[in-house]
Every structure is written in structure tokens, then in C-alpha cells.
Amino acid sequence: MxxxxxxxxxxxxxxxxxxxxxxxxxxxxxxxxxxxxxxxxxxxxxxxxxxxxxxxxxxxxxxxxxxxxxxxxxxxxxxxxxxxxxxxxxxxxxxxxxxxxxxxxxxxxxxxxxxxxxxxxxxxxxxxxxxxxxxxxxxxxxxxxxxxxxxxxxxPLEKRRTVHLAAVLASNFPVFLLREAGRLLEQEGLSPELLTPLWKAMSAKVAEVGPEQALTGPARRGDLDTIKRHLERLEEEGDLRRAYALLSELILKAYHPRKRGITDL
Ligand SMILES: NC(=O)c1ccc[n+]([C@@H]2O[C@H](COP(=O)([O-])OP(=O)(O)OC[C@H]3O[C@@H](n4cnc5c(N)ncnc54)[C@H](OP(=O)(O)O)[C@@H]3O)[C@@H](O)[C@H]2O)c1
CATH class of the missing domain: 3.40.50.720 (NAD(P)-binding Rossmann-like Domain)
Structure with missing residues (x-):
């Protein structure tokens, strides 16, 4: 029954x-x-x-x-x-x-x-x-x-806690960074919507090929000069500058372990 x-x-x-x-x-x-x-x-x-x-x-x-x-x-x-x-x-x-x-x-x-x-x-x-x-x-x-x-x-709980932590990394932090990116644009009188196509295409690409293949940007390429210029622009944004530097450092370590650390920049 x-x-x-x-x-x-x-x-x-x-x-x-x-x-x-x-x-x-x-x-x-x-x-x-x-x-x-x-x-x-x-x-x-x-x-x-x-x-x-x-x-x-x-x-x-x-x-x-x-x-x-x-x-x-x-x-x-x-x-x-x-x-x-x-x-x-x-x-x-x-x-x-x-x-x-x-x-x-x-x-x-x-x-x-x-x-x-x-x-x-x-x-x-x-x-x-x-x-x-x-x-x-x-x-x-x-x-x-x-x-x-x-x-x-x-x-069970222990595995769930790991998934929960991973979900925060994968979902919450990128959204907050998008908010901060929009705020920087607004400070210059630019629309945060300039980033919308980029954001949509990036999440679709990650879903299609995975994060390993989808990642681009100066740290992924190892372009230290560009990273340096970005850090200079963030001079007035202490917390965001630290976050940018740390994330770039993590990417450099993963893809360019022989390159000089950006803490020296
Ligand atoms: N939102 C998500 O993305 C998401 C995803 C997965 C899991 N969760 C889980 O879902 C649960 C709810 O999250 P949520 O996003 O729905 O939060 P939320 O939108 O902030 O709603 C929280 C609810 O809890 C009630 N509440 C808080 N303190 C209370 C109390 N002392 N007595 C009775 N009701 C109380 C609030 O009532 P009032 O409105 O009257 O204050 C409100 O109805 C959490 O356990 C969260 O971890 C959320």
C-alpha cells in the first residue's frame, strides 16, 4: 500500500x-x-x-x-x-x-x-x-x-559543514566582490551595470568548463605590473586593497609559484 x-x-x-x-x-x-x-x-x-x-x-x-x-x-x-x-x-x-x-x-x-x-x-x-x-x-x-x-x-554534520564553508566561498564572497566592484564604478560616476554581461558570461562559462579553465585576469596570467597598478588605485581602500592583494597572491601561488610575491609590490 x-x-x-x-x-x-x-x-x-x-x-x-x-x-x-x-x-x-x-x-x-x-x-x-x-x-x-x-x-x-x-x-x-x-x-x-x-x-x-x-x-x-x-x-x-x-x-x-x-x-x-x-x-x-x-x-x-x-x-x-x-x-x-x-x-x-x-x-x-x-x-x-x-x-x-x-x-x-x-x-x-x-x-x-x-x-x-x-x-x-x-x-x-x-x-x-x-x-x-x-x-x-x-x-x-x-x-x-x-x-x-x-x-x-x-x-552527516561534519561533511555538511565542509559543504557549507565551500558554499560561502563559491557563492557569498563573489557576490560581495561584485557589490564592491559596482561601488568603485559608482565612485567614478559609472554604472555598475557595465559589469552585468561580464558577470553573467563568467558564471555561465564556469558552469560549462569549470573554474580551472574559466579563470582569467592579471594574476592568472602572472601580469605583476597590472596588479601593481590596481593596488596603487586601491590606495584609499585599505580593506579592499588587502583583499585584492591576498586573492591575487593565492592565484599567483596556484598558477605561477615561481613568480615574485605581490607583498613586495
Ligand atoms: N536564505 C538562504 O540563502 C539560505 C540558504 C540555505 C539555508 N538557509 C537557512 O534557512 C534558515 C532561515 O534563513 P533565512 O534566510 O530565511 O533568514 P531570514 O530571511 O533572515 O529569516 C529569518 C526568520 O527567522 C525568524 N526569527 C528570528 N529569530 C526568531 C525568534 N527568536 N523567534 C521566532 N522567529 C525568529 C524571523 O522572524 P522575524 O521576521 O519576525 O524577525 C524570520 O522569519 C537559516 O537556518 C539559514 O541558515 C538560508
Whole structure:
């Protein structure tokens, strides 16, 4: 006999709750309710997802209570949850399931994706990482995850922490550098949009041929004079200058280990 798909109560009203809520809705998962601490936000997102709003600590009964709250709030919110036979899980790549306290069936459901404001993200090909403390939690989380995405992987905490660190390097830092690059252009009265084609083409190229082949630029070529001129231009930008120098040094070490270090420039 086919097992009934687990129902979910989603807790949180931020970015993850918004995108995950829509993904659950699209997957046909039964959403028992949307819970949060701010009545206005709860009402708005619940209405969008077509489910009942609940002001914490009120939470509806469901097979899975899924916490999409800030990492720092997971422990506090988990303490407020009712006890029962349900599974409790959070969405953080950086935390284990022990943070969920004494919930007997607990785990993690972590999408390896950066979720920011905008239209609901398509999670159907996004890797969803699952980790659980027992068989019940594992079964429920795998069921829910597989209904959302075709790429579900199980991963224990230590490996997840490594993936999380790698995701920050691969996703957060380049975006911040793009912001800083745009800021430099704006200082000169130039539009940051000048960089958009470059950025789009570069991410497509990396996806096509991998970072090893896609990397270009003065440090990759070993052009120390150009690096020196860039560092001179960054004289007034102490922190960014240090970041530029260190990143260039890392690239030179990787591709031109015999070249003189730029700390001398
Ligand atoms: N966004 C991403 O790219 C992403 C990717 C992968 C994993 N995650 C994980 O997803 C989880 C949620 O992140 P997010 O990006 O959705 O963060 P977010 O947009 O900042 O939303 C955080 C949510 O937590 C709620 N919250 C904070 N403290 C609370 C408390 N003490 N009691 C009740 N609710 C509280 C906030 O409520 P208020 O609005 O009322 O303050 C808000 O609904 C985190 O574990 C994060 O690591 C995020």
C-alpha cells in the first residue's frame, strides 16, 4: 500500500520560509500551517501559501515541523514546540540536529542554494541535503525532500559543514566582490551595470568548463605590473586593497609559484 505523504507545518516568515513554502506548495505537500512571531508577516505569507496562519508558540499538528528561522533562533524556537511523535527539523547547513534539543525525531533539510528576495525559486534540481537522528525522521525528511527535488543527498554534520564553508566561498564572497566592484564604478560616476554581461558570461562559462579553465585576469596570467597598478588605485581602500592583494597572491601561488610575491609590490 502506498504510504501517505507527510504533512508539514512551516515555521518562519523569512527568505527560506517563502521559497520553501512555495516549493512545498508546488510539490503538492500538505501545508498544515505557517507559523511565526510577527502577526503581519505570518498572515501575509500564510495567505500567499493558502494555509492557516499561527502566531508562535501556537503550531498546528503535522508530521514534520520545519524550522526556517535564523540559525541563532533555532534552539529557542525548538524549545517552544509541542512534544509529540512528529519530526522536528531545521534548514541550516551549519548546524547539527542536536540543536533541536530533546525532540525525539529530529533532523535537517538544507537546500544548497542562495535564496534571496524575488520570485519563488525552482528547487526541483537544487541539491537538498538531509540528515536525521533516527529512521522515522529520515523517512519523513526524505519523503518531503524528494517531493521537492530530484537531487536529494544524505550527509552527516561534519561533511555538511565542509559543504557549507565551500558554499560561502563559491557563492557569498563573489557576490560581495561584485557589490564592491559596482561601488568603485559608482565612485567614478559609472554604472555598475557595465559589469552585468561580464558577470553573467563568467558564471555561465564556469558552469560549462569549470573554474580551472574559466579563470582569467592579471594574476592568472602572472601580469605583476597590472596588479601593481590596481593596488596603487586601491590606495584609499585599505580593506579592499588587502583583499585584492591576498586573492591575487593565492592565484599567483596556484598558477605561477615561481613568480615574485605581490607583498613586495
Ligand atoms: N536564505 C538562504 O540563502 C539560505 C540558504 C540555505 C539555508 N538557509 C537557512 O534557512 C534558515 C532561515 O534563513 P533565512 O534566510 O530565511 O533568514 P531570514 O530571511 O533572515 O529569516 C529569518 C526568520 O527567522 C525568524 N526569527 C528570528 N529569530 C526568531 C525568534 N527568536 N523567534 C521566532 N522567529 C525568529 C524571523 O522572524 P522575524 O521576521 O519576525 O524577525 C524570520 O522569519 C537559516 O537556518 C539559514 O541558515 C538560508
Amino acid at each position: 502506498k504510504r501517505k505523504a507527510p504533512s508539514v507545518a512551516l515555521i518562519g516568515t523569512g527568505r527560506m520560509a517563502y521559497h520553501l513554502g512555495h516549493a512545498l506548495l508546488r510539490a503538492g505537500v500538505e501545508l498544515k500551517g505557517l507559523c511565526g512571531r510577527d502577526q503581519g508577516k505570518v498572515d501575509a505569507l500564510a495567505a500567499e501559501l493558502g494555509c492557516m496562519p499561527y502566531l508562535l508558540p501556537r503550531v498546528p499538528g503535522a508530521d514534520l515541523l520545519l524550522l526556517a528561522v535564523s540559525d541563532d533562533a533555532v534552539r529557542t524556537v525548538a524549545r517552544q514546540l509541542p512534544k509529540g511523535g512528529h519530526v522536528v527539523a531545521h534548514c541550516s547547513g551549519a548546524q547539527g540536529h542536536a540543536i533541536l534539543g530533546r525532540a525525539p525525531h529530529r533532523g535537517v533539510l538544507w537546500p544548497i542554494k542562495s535564496l534571496s528576495p524575488g520570485k519563488p525559486a525552482d528547487l526541483s534540481r537544487v541539491p537538498l541535503v538531509v540528515d536525521a537522528n533516527d529512521e522515522q525522521a529520515r523517512t519523513v525528511l526524505l519523503d518531503v525532500a524528494r517531493s521537492i527535488s530530484g537531487k536529494v543527498v544524505e550527509m
